[in-house]
Amino acid sequence: MPPFATTRRVEFGDTDMAGIMHFANFFRFMEVAETDFLHALGLSVSRRAEGWGFPRVSAACDYRRPARFEDVLTVAVAVERVGAKSVSYRFDFTNQRGEEVAVGRVTTVFCRDAGPGRIESAEIPADIRAKLGG
Amino acid sequence: MPPFATTRRVEFGDTDMAGIMHFANFFRFMEVAETDFLHALGLSVSRRAEGWGFPRVSAACDYRRPARFEDVLTVAVAVERVGAKSVSYRFDFTNQRGEEVAVGRVTTVFCRDAGPGRIESAEIPADIRAKLGG
Amino acid sequence: MPPFATTRRVEFGDTDMAGIMHFANFFRFMEVAETDFLHALGLSVSRRAEGWGFPRVSAACDYRRPARFEDVLTVAVAVERVGAKSVSYRFDFTNQRGEEVAVGRVTTVFCRDAGPGRIESAEIPADIRAKLGG
Amino acid sequence: MPPFATTRRVEFGDTDMAGIMHFANFFRFMEVAETDFLHALGLSVSRRAEGWGFPRVSAACDYRRPARFEDVLTVAVAVERVGAKSVSYRFDFTNQRGEEVAVGRVTTVFCRDAGPGRIESAEIPADIRAKLGG
Numbered sequence: 001m002p003p004f005a006t007t008r009r010v011e012f013g014d015t016d017m018a019g020i021m022h023f024a025n026f027f028r029f030m031e032v033a034e035t036d037f038l039h040a041l042g043l044s045v046s047r048r049a050e051g052w053g054f055p056r057v058s059a060a061c062d063y064r065r066p067a068r069f070e071d072v073l074t075v076a077v078a079v080e081r082v083g084a085k086s087v088s089y090r091f092d093f094t095n096q097r098g099e100e101v102a103v104g105r106v107t108t109v110f111c112r113d114a115g116p117g118r119i120e121s122a123e124i125p126a127d128i129r130a131k132l133g134g
Numbered sequence: 135m136p137p138f139a140t141t142r143r144v145e146f147g148d149t150d151m152a153g154i155m156h157f158a159n160f161f162r163f164m165e166v167a168e169t170d171f172l173h174a175l176g177l178s179v180s181r182r183a184e185g186w187g188f189p190r191v192s193a194a195c196d197y198r199r200p201a202r203f204e205d206v207l208t209v210a211v212a213v214e215r216v217g218a219k220s221v222s223y224r225f226d227f228t229n230q231r232g233e234e235v236a237v238g239r240v241t242t243v244f245c246r247d248a249g250p251g252r253i254e255s256a257e258i259p260a261d262i263r264a265k266l267g268g
Numbered sequence: 269m270p271p272f273a274t275t276r277r278v279e280f281g282d283t284d285m286a287g288i289m290h291f292a293n294f295f296r297f298m299e300v301a302e303t304d305f306l307h308a309l310g311l312s313v314s315r316r317a318e319g320w321g322f323p324r325v326s327a328a329c330d331y332r333r334p335a336r337f338e339d340v341l342t343v344a345v346a347v348e349r350v351g352a353k354s355v356s357y358r359f360d361f362t363n364q365r366g367e368e369v370a371v372g373r374v375t376t377v378f379c380r381d382a383g384p385g386r387i388e389s390a391e392i393p394a395d396i397r398a399k400l401g402g
Numbered sequence: 403m404p405p406f407a408t409t410r411r412v413e414f415g416d417t418d419m420a421g422i423m424h425f426a427n428f429f430r431f432m433e434v435a436e437t438d439f440l441h442a443l444g445l446s447v448s449r450r451a452e453g454w455g456f457p458r459v460s461a462a463c464d465y466r467r468p469a470r471f472e473d474v475l476t477v478a479v480a481v482e483r484v485g486a487k488s489v490s491y492r493f494d495f496t497n498q499r500g501e502e503v504a505v506g507r508v509t510t511v512f513c514r515d516a517g518p519g520r521i522e523s524a525e526i527p528a529d530i531r532a533k534l535g536g
Contacts, residue, residue, distance in 0.1 A: 283418050284415060
């Protein structure tokens, strides 16, 4: 699979009183990058109409350098592992000066709707798996 | 109806790089105060199981004084108007020194589920109206 | 001043359990549109290094139609008024089908740093005023 | 050190279109729990006036069970390690039925102001270290 990267600017509302992007917002940036990545493959993080989605089972981030208001972050997305039911991503954040800002990891599990307000994990369909490089 | 007020602390993540609570977060505080208010009446902003909710049709806030990290804001909730289908609230924010911080207004409309992903406005049921003082 | 518009996609994390963009996030979208608008004029919502910014004194939004995950909203920005110290904006939100989604209004006040953690309102400098069409 | 726990309700605005608390908001809940914990010790996550704070260098969360609107989560806070300059926390989330919801970990580094907009890591002062049980 070719490397994939997307960009997103740090907005005023993404910062906190320390003058830098709030640490929880890196996870929102990862989600946006994952959405962009899946779109590029013709997929989505959620196809409610089709009754499936990719909820997260774990998420982590190591912070190397602050991100500031109006920084434009490049988020490189890599699929680290495709399991029977799960997909693990790595996200490398760099700023507009090419400096490493953060490294994130998220594991999602393929789930199908199983009645009102209920979902259950399921094997990733072959066509989705193929697109993810699994 | 007796006056109602609730409190909520300004968290680190509620602030922005100006060192004060981000302006959009006042609307989140209004929503929490509305939830507290409705709970006190034995109601909720959303009863998904019963197929109804109170989505917003307008929201506004006037900012008088900054709210800072670790400030404990008192949010007084008043029902300004109960219409056939709508409820309008006023929220008065004061800080722990009794200073006026902000005044917000939100109008919500009673809606019922009308098929998958669809809702439609409806008359507020008499029991809910009575609790709201309408 | 020529009309200005920017676009922003509704992300998964922008939605709430009603399946639509949370009402407070429209204010974050307004802030992003304001930043884009000011950038297009060679300005910013905050020039910390130069000791000035544009904090908000009021914000309002009328919601006409839900915005959903993966909708791409166009936000048209118009300067409604430039006062001695304040700027009032109007934001018109439309979706990718050209439907009106929301109308927002924000008034900001030009402020200068006035010591540690303090700011005070000031007259908008002539060069900034000229760019804003005031 | 005696065990410490705090509670926080899942608000409407904390949820996403999957009907559950958005995964990034668990990190905001961890921050609130850390603030409560430090307050209980007579400390804070940030003492801007005294020129120090505890920015994060890593954060992680394992999600075991969804948290839903109006759930009241108990967040137990444990200091897992106090290093020369860092503090590592573990956060155990349970819901009002006593079910495990998530487990989070955050490592923060003690930093002092080092000029405008700059901070640098430093050894944790003895009095703060003693309170943290290090």
